[in-house]
Amino acid sequence: MRKMTWSVNPQNSYVRLRHLCTNTWVHSTNIPIDKEEEKPVMLKIGTSPVKEDKEAFAIVPVSPAEVRDLDFANDASKVLGSIAGKLEKGTITQNERRSVTKLLEDLVYFVTGGTNSGQDVLEVVFSKPNRERQKLMREQNILKQEYIAKQFGFMQKQIGYDVLAEDTITALLHNNRKLLEKHITAAEIDTFVSLVRKNREPRFLDYLSDLCVSMNKSIPVTQELICKAVLNPANADILIETKYQLNLFARMCLDRQYLAINEISGQLDVDLILRCMSDENLPYDLRASFCRLMLHMHVDRDPQEQVTPVKYARLWSEIPSEIAIDELTKILLAILDCVHITTIFPITKMAKGEESKGSNVMRSIHGVGELMTQVVLRGGGFLPMTPLAAAPEGNVKQSEPEKEDILVMDTKLKIIEILQVKRHKGALDFEHIEEQAEGIFGGRKVSLH
Incomplete structure (x- = not known):
């Protein structure tokens, strides 16, 4: 029988755990424990006779x-x-x-x-x-949120008796999408609408606002219920205190809820909201409420589409300390290919079969330019160092897009030519490369340091 030996494991070390009675190893599973959370983070563990190196657990000190x-x-x-x-x-x-x-x-x-x-x-x-x-x-x-949520009917009966029942309900539902979708019905919305009418307190409008969202994301089911109640002409008397109205409207319109957008935007158009946003006589919090409404009702809607902006700023730590000149060349060529093809070949007034020879030539030139880039990006070597064909004699007038496309391809050839200088020389000689670049680009100073 093998003798058991014991030793002390240092803190912050990684170990595998074996269950002595069953001689099995502890494994993690994909079964969540905190199912009620919107994003579960705790998983159940189990055991298996198979030992795997990846099933390691950290020994973490606890205060x-x-x-x-x-x-x-x-x-x-x-x-x-x-x-x-x-x-x-x-x-x-x-x-x-x-x-x-x-x-x-x-x-x-x-x-x-x-x-x-x-x-x-x-x-x-x-x-x-x-x-x-x-x-x-x-x-x-x-x-136990699920258990408490089952008592909504009882809690609603306590609303209005100053025992914090309404605060308890909204706090329980706040940022809990699962409970909001499951337990909020038209009856709950009507109760809050009645409370606004009875007590004339704007905080109940805030409660309605909280029911529209979870973790800053809209909940369409409750949004629709609130829209139908708040926008009902019979409930027009509950819209008290402008700032609270605006915040509620903004939440109702969040994430392109057109049931609210189509109804409210006709009453609060862009010009009116802009004037209120820019009015320095209004309180800052009220102007901020108008800004939120502008964003969710007039900006984030059709036909606007979300566009990822160009990242002009970079963290210094993200910038590599060095880069191979081959990679730099590929980046430059890719940037030059960003010229939009529609600016080169306008076809709005061109009938089928009427393309001119000039446009066909330009398509060929543009295609050669893209081919050059693809050859370099694939690492397939470089094209021979041949100058561009001389321009035809006579006064041939070129359109701006044509000039631009030829200039792009010409620049690509010059970049590749500089890189070939480097390839032929072997080790990097920046002074020599700088001289070559200056000559290639027509006397302009180009630093490669």
Whole structure:
């Protein structure tokens, strides 16, 4: 029997894990654990008798504070699970009610990083919650979003009684696309519309705005429901406070929602919005709201298409410290091929079969130019160093596109000629190459340093 030996593994090392009882190796799977998240990041693990080198796990040090947080969350989860069972059976005692209330208060301070100084926990305002502790509470099933979402009907009945029911609903749904699509129906939208009408508070318009998006992406299902409710003439009285209206309209139009765009754009045209954007007498936040509406209602819509802009700026770290002259030549030739062919061969007024000989010649020249580039880009060697054919005698007038195309091909030949100088010389002699380039380009100074 082989004797087991034990040794200490250093931190930040990589190991394979073997299950002693079954003599199998731990493997990762593609089965997500955090299914309720929009982008799951945690995967289940399993075991297999096959050992693979790629199934390595990192030994990462954990701070004592993280261990304490995990212990507290784990214990809280067990207590809350036990209390939930007693609540369903109706067997909870007064002492247990008081203790679970105290535990819930501690969890609020735990996730917000605050300290309990005796004030009402519902009145305390926190600026920035602890994201890691929020994640830990979800992992320990303390925050069961799917379970809470099933109680929407009950929570809606509490709206308007100043118990933060509407804040709870919007916070629960915020940036949670799965819950928004599953649980928000026309009934929920009508409830918020009624709240705007009853309370005349613009924050309810903000709640409607939040229901339109998740992670800055539109949710077409809820967008349509909100559009049908808000744009209904019978609900025109809920459009209070201009800034909140504009923010809601912008969210309703997000990602080319034409149900809203077609209806609203007729009332708020480009000129009107531009005047409001440029009016320095208006508050900055109101002008910003007009800007957002302009973007989502008039700019990001047909016939405009998104175009990736040319990247004029580069990080210095992205620029290679050196580049082979062969690669540089290929880049230059590719750039020269960026001349658009439609500027060279206009055909708008040319009938079929009426192409002139001149245009055929220009097509041939352009084709030769592209062929030169392809030969170099494929690494197929260089063309012979032959000068361009002399221009025909007499006053032959060339169009601007024709001159441009000949100039492009001429430049390509000169670039290749410079590279051939380098090829013949072997080692790079920049002074000699510079002299050759100056002569090739007609006396103009061209530095290759």
